[in-house]
Amino acid sequence: MSSSDESGPRGRLLLVTAARAQARAALASAVATRLGRAVLVDGTALELAVTAGDAAGWDEPPTSEQLRMRLLRWSAALSVAETYQLEGFDAVVAEDALGDRxxxxxxxxxxxxxxxxxxxxxxxxxxxxxxxxxxxxxxxxDVECVAEDVVAHLDESRVLTTPPA
Structure with a gap:
């Protein structure tokens, strides 16, 4: 029996994305607080934890190294999120994923x-x-009011990542 079977249903995955890191982090934190059993995963904080290499910056178009580091950052954020989701936590990921990203x-x-x-x-x-x-x-x-609105309309935010069979 897996740990998710022992602790109850798998938690939801939420992505809060914005051009400004402060806006996405503030809203993601306020949403996570309202969900009760939730964890906040901030992609910017993960990037700042990197002590080697050039993790900062983003060119248009991005360099291959910047793309590689962004993929690593996203993978790390999703790994942390999944760890908590398996234990029944909702995972709120604050991440830069605008445009075709x-x-x-x-x-x-x-x-x-x-x-x-x-x-x-x-x-x-x-x-x-x-x-x-x-x-x-x-x-x-008023990030608090926006967070209330997001939680109240959570069903409208649901995106399926695979087409229906």
Missing amino acids: LEDFLDLVEPEPVHVVVVADEADPATPRWGLWVEGTDVGS
Whole structure:
């Protein structure tokens, strides 16, 4: 019997993404607090934990090393999230996954459904209109109210990462 069978159902996976690290971290933290049994996984914090190599910065277009480091960061965030999900925690990942990177991020979690929350301010216009979009100005002025709204509309944020059979 696996540990997820012993502790109850698997927790949900939520992605909060925004152009500004502070906006996504603040909203992700406020959402996680409202979910009760949840863990916050901040991709920026994981990147800052890297002590070797050049983890900081992002060029347009990104270099192959920047892409490799971003993939490593996402994989680490999702590994931490899954560890807690298996124990019944909801995992809220605060990560930079705008534009075509959103699809890349979701490819890593396939075949699991993901609750996607996009902070719309400064969002890359190429970002698919998946999940729940919130206005960035609201996040800055009243993150608590926006978090309440996100939790109240969590079903609307659900994105399936595999097509139905």
